[in-house]
Amino acid sequence: MLDCAPSYVRERCELIIHNFTVPLRLRKELDPSDPHFEAISSSLDEHTINLEEELHCDIEGCLIPALDDMLNGSSNRENTRTWIGHQEVS
Secondary structure (H helix, E strand, O other): OOOOOOHHHHHHHHHHHHHHHHHHHHHHHHHOOOOOHHHHHHHHHHHHHHHHHHHHHHHHHHHHHHHHHHHOOOOOOHHHHHHHHHOOOO
C-alpha cells in the first residue's frame, strides 16, 4: 500500500508501526517470574501511552489543519510534510 507513497510518507508510517509494535513484542518475551517483570511491564505501558499521546497531538496540531487545507482546495504541502516529519535537505 505504501509502495507508491513518497519516501517521507513511507518512513513516517514505518516509524509509527515500529514504535507501536516493538513494546508488544518485548512484552511477549518477558518472563512473568522475573523480579523486574512489573517494572518493565509498567515502563512499556508508559512508553505506549506516551506514543499514543504524541501521535494524537501530531494529528491535532498538524494533520487536521493539513486535511482542512486540502478540503478547502489549498495545496499547502507544508502542513502535511510537517506532520509526516519530512525535512527538506539543503
